[in-house]
Each structure stands twice: as C-alpha cells, then as structure tokens.
Amino acid sequence: MDRVLVQLIAATSFLALSLLPAESEPKHGIAMQGEPALPPDYKHFDYVNPDAPKGGSVTYCVVGSFDNLNPFILKSLRTTARGMIDTVYGNLVFEPLMQRNYNEPFSLYGLLAESADMDQERKSIEFHLNPNAKWSDGQPVTPEDVLFTYEVFKDKGRPPYSDRMSMIAKLEKTGEHSVKFTFNDKANREFPLIVALTPIVPKHAFDKETFDKTTLKPLIGSGPYTVDKVLPGQRIVFKRNPDYWGKDVPSKRGFDNFDQVTIEYFLNANAKTEAFKKGICALDDETDPVKRERDIDFPAFRKGDVKEEYFNTGIPPVVxxxxxxxxxxxxxxxxxxxxxxxxxxxxxxxxxxxxxxxxxxxxxxxxxxxxxxxxxxxxxxxxxxxxxxxxxxxxxxxxxxxxxxxxxxxxxxxxxxxxxxxxxxxxxxxxxxxxxxxxxxxxxxxxxxxxxxxxxxxxxxxxxxxxxxxxxxxxxxxxxxxxxxxxxxxxxxxxxxxxxxxxxxxxxxxxxxxxxxxxxxxxxxxxxxxxxxxxxxxxxxxxxxxxxxxxxxxxxxxxxxxxxxxxxxxxxxNTQQWLAYWSYLEHPQKTPIFGYQLPTWWRKPN
The missing domain is CATH 3.10.105.10 (Dipeptide-binding Protein; Domain 3)
Known part of the structure; x- marks a missing residue:
C-alpha cells in the first residue's frame, strides 16, 4: 500500500477516535459541583467516631401519630412511621445507592453501589452494586431490585418518587452487579445524584399490585435495623440487624451505634417535653429559647444527669x-x-x-x-x-x-x-x-x-x-x-x-x-x-x-x-442548634456543616 495512503488512514483513524466521547471511569463518589472532597481510599467521614462503642438503646420522641410503615406511597404520607427513611434519625430500614456526606454541600459516596460511572454531560450514570449488599432476609441486592424499584415507584409511588421515571429514557441491567440509567431531555444536571439518593426496595418482598396500600407489617430493607415491634400510633421499635452487610463500608463506619432504636409518639409538644423530663425520651430539641430555659430547670438537669449543648452549623436556617x-x-x-x-x-x-x-x-x-x-x-x-x-x-x-x-x-x-x-x-x-x-x-x-x-x-x-x-x-x-x-x-x-x-x-x-x-x-x-x-x-x-x-x-x-x-x-x-439530652448519650467531637447527626451518636458503656 502507498506509504502516504497508510499515513493518511492512520491519521484519519486517530482523529475519529479522538472525537469519540471520553470513557469515564467508575468513581467512589460524585458531587454536584466539582469533585468529592474525600479520596478513593478514605476510611470514614470526618464527623464520626469510627471506634464508637456499639450497644444499648435510645428512645426518640415526636409529636403526631402513624398508621403506615411504607414511606413511598401517597396514602398516609404524613402519618407514616418515622425511621424507615429519615433525615433526622437515619435511614434505619431502607437505603439509597449512595450515601450523603453531611460535611460537604452535596457529595455522595458508595453504599449499595460501591461506585458510579457518570458521563461528563450527565446524560447517563451506571452504578456498580456492592456484591456484599444484602437485604435483611439474607437475599442479595441485585440490579433487578433497582429496576423493580423504579417500576413500582412510577406506577404506585408518591411524588417525588413517582415522577422520576419520566426523566429516564432507558433503565437497563448491564452486568451481574451493575445497572445503567440513561436520561432524557427532561432530566437536569442534578438528577444523577437524585437517582443515587433514591432508596431501593426488594423485588422479592413486595407485591406490585398492593404496593400502594398502607401496611403495619414489618418491611424488609437493606438498612442496619429491622422493625421489631409496632404499636400503631404510639410506638415503633427497631432492632439492629446483627448481620447488617454494610457495617464496614466507609460511608457507614461510626454510624448506627445503638442495638435498639425506639420512636415514641405524643399528641402535643408539652406531653413530649414532660416525657423527656421523666427520662422516657433521650433528648429534647425545643426551638423556643424561653420555653427551653423554663423547662430545662428540673432536678435531673441540676444534678448533671441531663446536658444542654449548642451546635454550630454552616447552612442557612429553615424559614x-x-x-x-x-x-x-x-x-x-x-x-x-x-x-x-x-x-x-x-x-x-x-x-x-x-x-x-x-x-x-x-x-x-x-x-x-x-x-x-x-x-x-x-x-x-x-x-x-x-x-x-x-x-x-x-x-x-x-x-x-x-x-x-x-x-x-x-x-x-x-x-x-x-x-x-x-x-x-x-x-x-x-x-x-x-x-x-x-x-x-x-x-x-x-x-x-x-x-x-x-x-x-x-x-x-x-x-x-x-x-x-x-x-x-x-x-x-x-x-x-x-x-x-x-x-x-x-x-x-x-x-x-x-x-x-x-x-x-x-x-x-x-x-x-x-x-x-x-x-x-x-x-x-x-x-x-x-x-x-x-x-x-x-x-x-x-x-x-x-x-x-x-x-x-x-x-x-x-x-x-x-x-x-x-x-x-x-x-x-436561632443561629445555633440547641439540644438537651440525657448524659448517657455521647457524640463525636466534630459537628458537620449540616449540624449534629443523631445516627453517629452512641450510648456510654456501663
């Protein structure tokens, strides 16, 4: 072949290859802006105590009632039991593909998915599931579970879960432990992170036809706790899953330190405050400074059995x-x-x-x-x-x-x-x-x-x-x-x-x-x-x-x-978060920018 022709073909091939989209590599974390702050070999988030002792129990108290354990449906949306998925008490039962680091504005790290492969234009993202991820009944977490989650949320879920499939052009299993989302023009640049934060439910444990019905039956999830006891409207008790698959995942080290978590319900805030004084509730998060100064003056506080503490945050106050x-x-x-x-x-x-x-x-x-x-x-x-x-x-x-x-x-x-x-x-x-x-x-x-x-x-x-x-x-x-x-x-x-x-x-x-x-x-x-x-x-x-x-x-x-x-x-x-809590509780020294994180607290060993 003519030498010039060979050179021309080679140059043309190189140019064609250079114009192809760059292959992205699976990453341990993703961020809304820029890159995640933590390196691939990070050991834990910097606001936890990775050596926190495990054991004991804690009781949180809330105002209201509950008549449902499924947090993904419209019916009884505002009377669903706390703790199943929860921004305050933690995702005790259901987990997302990736875990948020509350010391960064918006960065996520591996959990059910150990890594993610997102293209530069954010038109698609592929999640590589952790092969060790398991449901609380011992069944493995699979790509089929991810596909089922989005299918059932679309047909039977509540907003915003029910709306998410409208932004997905294709959802496919790409390997034994991988699943890929391809987005349509309705999706925005944040949407891959929203997908990563969406809790996943087990296909084998839910009936699609009855998914939108309220239930008080304990549900199977992948989280660190299972539902132990339910007293409708009054109390829900979670117990630690001794076989929890994720206890050594870096994004979960230092979390979920209690053997038992109870959430008690009260008709009004005054009843909740009195329950705290009696030792029923582990903590009180009263926002009225005059009321808390009045209420904190009780014998257990004067004896030192109850502490009060102010926590600085780096986020705007809620309006x-x-x-x-x-x-x-x-x-x-x-x-x-x-x-x-x-x-x-x-x-x-x-x-x-x-x-x-x-x-x-x-x-x-x-x-x-x-x-x-x-x-x-x-x-x-x-x-x-x-x-x-x-x-x-x-x-x-x-x-x-x-x-x-x-x-x-x-x-x-x-x-x-x-x-x-x-x-x-x-x-x-x-x-x-x-x-x-x-x-x-x-x-x-x-x-x-x-x-x-x-x-x-x-x-x-x-x-x-x-x-x-x-x-x-x-x-x-x-x-x-x-x-x-x-x-x-x-x-x-x-x-x-x-x-x-x-x-x-x-x-x-x-x-x-x-x-x-x-x-x-x-x-x-x-x-x-x-x-x-x-x-x-x-x-x-x-x-x-x-x-x-x-x-x-x-x-x-x-x-x-x-x-x-x-x-x-x-x-x-108020510029600070205030909390009163019984002195058997301890927390990490560092407070992240989003404020104190109760899932990182622990009970003092006896």
Whole structure:
C-alpha cells in the first residue's frame, strides 16, 4: 500500500477516535459541583467516631401519630412511621445507592453501589452494586431490585418518587452487579445524584399490585435495623440487624451505634417535653429559647444527669412563618400578601416571648452567598428575570430590602399605616371598623395551629391584624388532623416551613416546595400553592447550571422571587442548634456543616 495512503488512514483513524466521547471511569463518589472532597481510599467521614462503642438503646420522641410503615406511597404520607427513611434519625430500614456526606454541600459516596460511572454531560450514570449488599432476609441486592424499584415507584409511588421515571429514557441491567440509567431531555444536571439518593426496595418482598396500600407489617430493607415491634400510633421499635452487610463500608463506619432504636409518639409538644423530663425520651430539641430555659430547670438537669449543648452549623436556617394558601382567591394578590407580611411584630415577639435571643428571618438562604440580601442582582440574574418584568421590586433587586422594623410596642402606627395603604391600593377599605375586600366582603382568615407555642405566635399576629379591621380566627388541631389538612391543602393560613432542612446546595427538592406541578399535586410540600413561571424558570436554571457563578445567580433569583411573592410571613431563627439530652448519650467531637447527626451518636458503656 502507498506509504502516504497508510499515513493518511492512520491519521484519519486517530482523529475519529479522538472525537469519540471520553470513557469515564467508575468513581467512589460524585458531587454536584466539582469533585468529592474525600479520596478513593478514605476510611470514614470526618464527623464520626469510627471506634464508637456499639450497644444499648435510645428512645426518640415526636409529636403526631402513624398508621403506615411504607414511606413511598401517597396514602398516609404524613402519618407514616418515622425511621424507615429519615433525615433526622437515619435511614434505619431502607437505603439509597449512595450515601450523603453531611460535611460537604452535596457529595455522595458508595453504599449499595460501591461506585458510579457518570458521563461528563450527565446524560447517563451506571452504578456498580456492592456484591456484599444484602437485604435483611439474607437475599442479595441485585440490579433487578433497582429496576423493580423504579417500576413500582412510577406506577404506585408518591411524588417525588413517582415522577422520576419520566426523566429516564432507558433503565437497563448491564452486568451481574451493575445497572445503567440513561436520561432524557427532561432530566437536569442534578438528577444523577437524585437517582443515587433514591432508596431501593426488594423485588422479592413486595407485591406490585398492593404496593400502594398502607401496611403495619414489618418491611424488609437493606438498612442496619429491622422493625421489631409496632404499636400503631404510639410506638415503633427497631432492632439492629446483627448481620447488617454494610457495617464496614466507609460511608457507614461510626454510624448506627445503638442495638435498639425506639420512636415514641405524643399528641402535643408539652406531653413530649414532660416525657423527656421523666427520662422516657433521650433528648429534647425545643426551638423556643424561653420555653427551653423554663423547662430545662428540673432536678435531673441540676444534678448533671441531663446536658444542654449548642451546635454550630454552616447552612442557612429553615424559614418558618405564617404560610398563605395562595390557591384561595383571598390570597391570590401578592400586594395583599405583602401587606399582611408587614404585620407580624417580630420586635415585640422577640422581646416579650424570646428574651431577645432570636434573629429575624428575611431570606430563604440567609447568611450564605446564595442569599439575595446584600447582593445586588448581577447581569446573569437580570437576564434570567428579563422575561418577567416587574416581578421583583427594586429594593429586592438591589439587595437592600428588609422587613419593617417596629418600635416593639405591638402597635407601631407607622407600620400599621404602611400596611393599610398597601391594602388600600389593592382595593380594600375599612367600614365600621372592618376591613372589606374589593368586592365589599369582610376580609379575614383562620390560622391553624398544632401546639400552645404556635397558638402564642398566632395570637401575636392576630392582635396586630385586628388593629386594622382584619378578623382572624385561631383553630388548634392535633398532629394527625393538621397533617391531613396539609395533605389536602385544606387550610387558609398555618405555621409552616420552607422544608425539613436547608442546604448550601439547593436542588430538585425546590420543585416540590415551589414548583407549579407540585402546587397541583396532592400531598406535595408546596403548601403555599406557588405556581409562577418565573419561579419554575429559576429552579430550572439552578438545576442546569454548569458553573458555580451561574448556579449562585439562579438561586439568588429564586430567593428574590420568593421574597417578592410573600408566600410566607417569615418569623425568626436561632443561629445555633440547641439540644438537651440525657448524659448517657455521647457524640463525636466534630459537628458537620449540616449540624449534629443523631445516627453517629452512641450510648456510654456501663
């Protein structure tokens, strides 16, 4: 063959090969931004005690009830037993493919899957299952279990699990211990991590036809505990699986140190506090500083048998406040919501109820670079908001917005007048001492509460609102009743939150909290009913950001839109986590950025 022709063929072949997508290598961990912080040979997370003694028991206490053990179905969503999968007490029964490191913004490490192979464009991810992974009945965890999980979640699961197959173009077994997900155009760059965090269920232990039925029968999982005893609505007891397959996996070393974990249920917070004082509950996480100072002064604390401790965190505080159901016509106008938002007298509440120990919540990512506060909108943000002119007021755009500061008297005339003028601009008027809406109907609403503490906060708000003629009722419900109301969106106003926890890496959970689809989905966490194309676009931009700068810009836009939408009247927060606990408990020296992690605690040996 002609020498020149040979060289040409060789060069052409090299060029063709160089244009093929680069083969990615299986990795021990994956991260939303950049690379995981821990090396492949890491031994354990840095906020655990890998030599923590095993043994003993612990009892956690919660307010509410339960009538179901399956956490993946819509029915009884808000009355499912804690602990099956749990962000506070740990995933005791069911586990995901990969485990989150709570000392990084969003990084995952091997668990059921010992490694993952994700392409650069994040259009696919292949998980390589740990060949040692087993269910609690001794059966191996297989690719068929992963396939079954997604199939049954799609047909019988609750949101967000039921929605995930809509973003998957192909799900296939690729080997004896491997399974590959290929995504369609609906998937965002975070979705591979969401897949990795989805709990897996055993195919052989579930009937697809009855999967969506509530059950109190102990379920088989791969986690470190099994369900031992169930007293419906009152108590669930988990016992350690002595044959737990994952005890030596690096991402699980130092976790799951109790032989028995019990979760007790109480009708209200006061009953739970009294149970803690009696030694029934191992700890108390009261958030009201005045109440905890009062309640902590009991004999066991004075003797040193109970400790109190403050834990620093590196994440934004959860937003708690009066949440409007904007599905209702009376709360549809953001101007009305803004006026109502001005009338929570934080200064009076902080001085008279909280001893001045709280800070005012103003942003959904307060005290972080993701917050709009103090950060004028840059060109990236302005471009994202360009299709939605006028949606964000000027003071929110330039980062100078702050809620009104009252004189702390409970009747600051300046603030009352400003709120009234806003309502007036929306067509409201006062007649015979009553606020009338634009149609001439008396304007008022009902606030649902579930504890005496919530009633006190609602009464503060009620008193101020009534000063401008707004009639406010307060209805106290027990935990079951209020959860049922939430699931059906059957309320006007309640004291709610922006989520169970907050993060320096907000992601797909924001769709469930603020997305238009979630607003129409029964049982979602979008309690406020936010259905705004601008919010949807901001979340989409956040989930598809390829650079840190684009990501921060998108989250700040979302923050500006949520602040401007006035969906929640934010109340207050504490800069630290407080916990009181009986002195038989011990915890690791280091606290991760997400705060204390109860699954890493242990009981002192006798």
């Amino acid at each position: 708690t406040g009066f949440l409007f159901n904007t599905r209702l016509a009376k709360f549809a106008d953001p101007v009305v919501r803004r006026a109502l938002g001005m009338l929570y007298d934080f200064e009076w509440a902080n001085k008279n109820l909280f001893g001045g120990k709280f800070n005012r919540t103003m942003s959904y990512w307060q005290n972080s670079e993701l917050s709009a506060l103090g950060h004028p909108a840059d060109d990236r943000e302005k471009a994202l908001l360009a299709p939605y002119p006028g949606r964000v007021p000027a003071d929110v755009m330039d980062g100078t917005w702050r809620p009104p500061v009252t004189d702390g008297s409970g009747q600051d005339r300046k603030v009352l007048k400003a709120a009234f003028e806003l309502l007036k601009s929306a067509g409201f008027r006062v007649q015979d001492g009553r606020m009338l809406d634009p149609q001439g109907n008396p304007f008022g609403f009902e606030i649902l509460t579930s504890s005496q503490d919530e009633e006190r906060l609602a009464a503060i708000y009620q008193r101020t609102l009534e000063k401008i003629g707004i009639d406010v009722g307060i209805r106290s419900l027990d935990g079951d009743q209020i959860q049922s109301r939430k699931q059906r969106y059957d309320f006007e106003v309640l004291i709610g939150t922006s989520g169970f926890n907050n993060s320096l890496s907000p992601g797909s959970e924001q769709l469930g909290r603020w997305g238009s689809v979630a607003a129409k989905t029964e049982g979602s966490f979008n309690l406020a009913g936010v259905a705004d194309p601008a919010v949807d676009a901001a979340i989409d931009a956040m989930l598809n950001a390829r650079t840190e700068e684009d990501y921060v810009a998108a989250v700040r836009v979302l923050d500006r839109l949520l602040i401007s939408g006035n969906y929640i009247v934010p109340m207050q927060y």
